[in-house]
Amino acid sequence: DPILRLEGLTKTYNRGKPGEVQVLRDVDLALAPGEVAALVAPSGAGKSTLLHIAGLLDTPDAGRVVIGGQDMTGTSDRARTAMRRRDIGFIYQFHHLLPEFSAAENIVLPQLANGTGADEARARAEDLLDRVGIKPRAMHRPAALSGGEQQRVAFCRALANGPRLLLADEPTGNLDPATSEQVFAALMELVSGTGLSALIATHNMELAARMDRMLRLEEGQIVG
Ligand code: ADP
Ligand code: ADP
Numbered sequence: 001d002p003i004l005r006l007e008g009l010t011k012t013y014n015r016g017k018p019g020e021v022q023v024l025r026d027v028d029l030a031l032a033p034g035e036v037a038a039l040v041a042p043s044g045a046g047k048s049t050l051l052h053i054a055g056l057l058d059t060p061d062a063g064r065v066v067i068g069g070q071d072m073t074g075t076s077d078r079a080r081t082a083m084r085r086r087d088i089g090f091i092y093q094f095h096h097l098l099p100e101f102s103a104a105e106n107i108v109l110p111q112l113a114n115g116t117g118a119d120e121a122r123a124r125a126e127d128l129l130d131r132v133g134i135k136p137r138a139m140h141r142p143a144a145l146s147g148g149e150q151q152r153v154a155f156c157r158a159l160a161n162g163p164r165l166l167l168a169d170e171p172t173g174n175l176d177p178a179t180s181e182q183v184f185a186a187l188m189e190l191v192s193g194t195g196l197s198a199l200i201a202t203h204n205m206e207l208a209a210r211m212d213r214m215l216r217l218e219e220g221q222i223v224g
Helices: 047-054 077-087 103-113 118-131 147-159 177-191 205-209
Strands: 004-013 021-031 036-040 062-067 088-091 165-169 197-201 213-218 221-223
Touching: 004 047, 021 047, 021 197, 021 221, 036 047, 036 205, 047 165, 047 197, 077 088, 088 147, 103 118, 103 147, 118 147, 118 177, 147 165, 147 177, 177 205
Parallel strands: 036 197, 036 213, 088 165, 165 197
Antiparallel strands: 004 021, 004 062, 213 221
C-alpha cells in the first residue's frame, strides 16, 4: 500500500472573487514505501499548496488524502495533528530551528514532546547528527552553524520521531550550488534504507534527476 495517496485534489484560492486562482485540478499521486519522489514546478505552480494538503496543514476543496491507508478526508483537527506528529516530517527552505537551543537540543525536544525518554532522545539525536556528518557541531546553537549545517540539523529534527512520510519544500533552495549538493547527499543518506517515503519539491533538475521518480506540476496537474 502507498504511504501517501492523493486522489482528485482540487484547490482554488479566492473562489468567486477577484484574484481567483485554481492551483490544483484533479491531482492524483501515490508514493510507495521507501520511494523518494521529486516534485518539480515553476514558482507559483502550487508546490507548497500540494505539500501543505499532503501534510494535513491545509484542506482541498475536493479530493482525498490517504496516509498509511488511513483516509484523512474530513477528519478532526485532533486526528490530523496526531497523524502529523506521529507520521509526517516537514522540511522547509529555511531551517526554523529554535535559536536559543543547541543543534542536539533542537532534535531532542520534539522527541521529548512525543514521550521519548531523555537518554534515548539524546542518543538518537547524536546518531542522526553523525549520519549527516555534523556530530562535532552538536553543542552549537544555530547561529554558530553554516547555512548547510543548519539545514542538516533541520533534516535530523524532521526525522527525530521516525516519521513514515517526509515532505520537503525546496530543502536546498536557500543554499549555493556546492552546499546544495552536500546537503542533498546528507538528506539521501538519512532517507536511504529507512523505508521512509519522501516528496521533495525542488527547482534543481540535477537533484531531481537523482531521485526515484520525477513528478512535474504543470497547470495544476501532475505530469510525468
Ligand atoms: P509554489 O509553492 O509552487 O510557489 P504556492 O502553492 O505557494 O506555489 O502558490 C500557488 C498559487 O496560489 C500562487 O499563485 C499563489 O499566489 C497562490 N496562493 C497560495 N496561497 C494562497 C492563499 N493563501 N491565498 C490566495 N492565493 C494563494
Ligand atoms: P506541535 O505543537 O507538536 O508542534 P503541530 O500540530 O503544531 O504540533 O505541528 C505538527 C507538525 O506540523 C510539526 O512538524 C510542525 O512543524 C508542522 N506544522 C504545524 N503548523 C505548521 C504550519 N502552519 N506550516 C508548516 N508546518 C507546520
